[in-house]
Amino acid sequence: MLEPDSRDQGRKHLAEALRELRKAAGLSGERLAARAAMSQSKVSRIESGKVLPTVVDVERIVTALGVPSEVATELLSLARAANVDYASWRSYARVGLWRKQAELKALAASSATVRQFLPVIPSGLIQAPDYARAVLTPAVEGNPARNIERAVKARLDSQEVLEDESRRFHFLLTEQAISWQRAEPGVMASQLRHMAGLLDRQNLDLSIIPGGVTVRASPLNVFVVYDDRLVIVELFSGEVALRDPQDVSYHLNLFDYFRERAVSGDDARQILETAADQFMRARD
Incomplete structure (x- = not known):
């Protein structure tokens, strides 16, 4: 289980990692949203840390970005931890x-x-x-x-x-x-x-x-x-x-x-x- 400080740090890391992966893929927020079947505003709130993505959200995003399986596994683990207080x-x-x-x-x-x-x-x-x-x-x-x-x-x-x-x-x-x-x-x-x-x-x-x-x-x-x-x-x-x-x-x-x-x-x-x-x- 995560204590508050490490939990908040995990959420921040998750948001930053998803934002950097999108940029590395050369996609705009709108393009990623279309591929992941999400609204652009939701993608923006996830990347800014204003909204905590569910494990399903992260799975849709990493699939849309086509990230390597080991990276996807790490991000999904982060998402599971972030969704538990x-x-x-x-x-x-x-x-x-x-x-x-x-x-x-x-x-x-x-x-x-x-x-x-x-x-x-x-x-x-x-x-x-x-x-x-x-x-x-x-x-x-x-x-x-x-x-x-x-x-x-x-x-x-x-x-x-x-x-x-x-x-x-x-x-x-x-x-x-x-x-x-x-x-x-x-x-x-x-x-x-x-x-x-x-x-x-x-x-x-x-x-x-x-x-x-x-x-x-x-x-x-x-x-x-x-x-x-x-x-x-x-x-x-x-x-x-x-x-x-x-x-x-x-x-x-x-x-x-x-x-x-x-x-x-x-x-x-x-x-x-x-x-x-x-x-x-x-x-x-």
């Missing part, structure tokens, strides 16, 4: 984790459709206050300290985006995600009933993959897809942002695969209520 939780903690919550709210507010795949934990957008407080409290050595109350407030504030009925939210959980005990039983029961209360929202689809269903794909990571333009994948140490259309398309296909094996509506409500009752019995 990595940010560690440590870097977020340095500036305040609450700022990350504001960023997530802005991302959701700028998207018509948000799809969240949640194999191990409910989304911050559907967390009740006490549950959010529990999951935002560091539990493992090396997990950066944070202002917990400020982070909780920012997380709850971010949930305002759900009130915008012009946007569509899909929350896809595994049964493990609702049964993994991240807090004391009473808090867990309240969280599950909070989610059950969201099932009637018209702009929200909350579905659960039951434990007894055969699922041949592995639920490796939490990921969020914003429209068809961006994927955020969560890791233990941070998160990766993917912008390449092929990566986005793959995650949309993954989401659809898992969603086809999930239940929603009254069936999801039954799973949530049953799990909530089990936690309440454990409390007693």
Whole structure:
């Protein structure tokens, strides 16, 4: 993964290399655009570094320029690296984790459709206050300290985006995600009933993959897809942002695969209520 400085340098190098290759080929921006089936303005923005080209964009350009295969391979590698951003939780903690919550709210507010795949934990957008407080409290050595109350407030504030009925939210959980005990039983029961209360929202689809269903794909990571333009994948140490259309398309296909094996509506409500009752019995 690339830290910010090296990532920005990689983008600059890619833009400069594409511009120099075009000049070496004796082509104008207009001629290259015609050969690559792009607009001249897009070629110009790519070469100036104002627009980050996708791997497909670079492939079309190097094909149009007829560059040697070894050069094309290097440029495609640069493009793949430039289209992946990595940010560690440590870097977020340095500036305040609450700022990350504001960023997530802005991302959701700028998207018509948000799809969240949640194999191990409910989304911050559907967390009740006490549950959010529990999951935002560091539990493992090396997990950066944070202002917990400020982070909780920012997380709850971010949930305002759900009130915008012009946007569509899909929350896809595994049964493990609702049964993994991240807090004391009473808090867990309240969280599950909070989610059950969201099932009637018209702009929200909350579905659960039951434990007894055969699922041949592995639920490796939490990921969020914003429209068809961006994927955020969560890791233990941070998160990766993917912008390449092929990566986005793959995650949309993954989401659809898992969603086809999930239940929603009254069936999801039954799973949530049953799990909530089990936690309440454990409390007693």
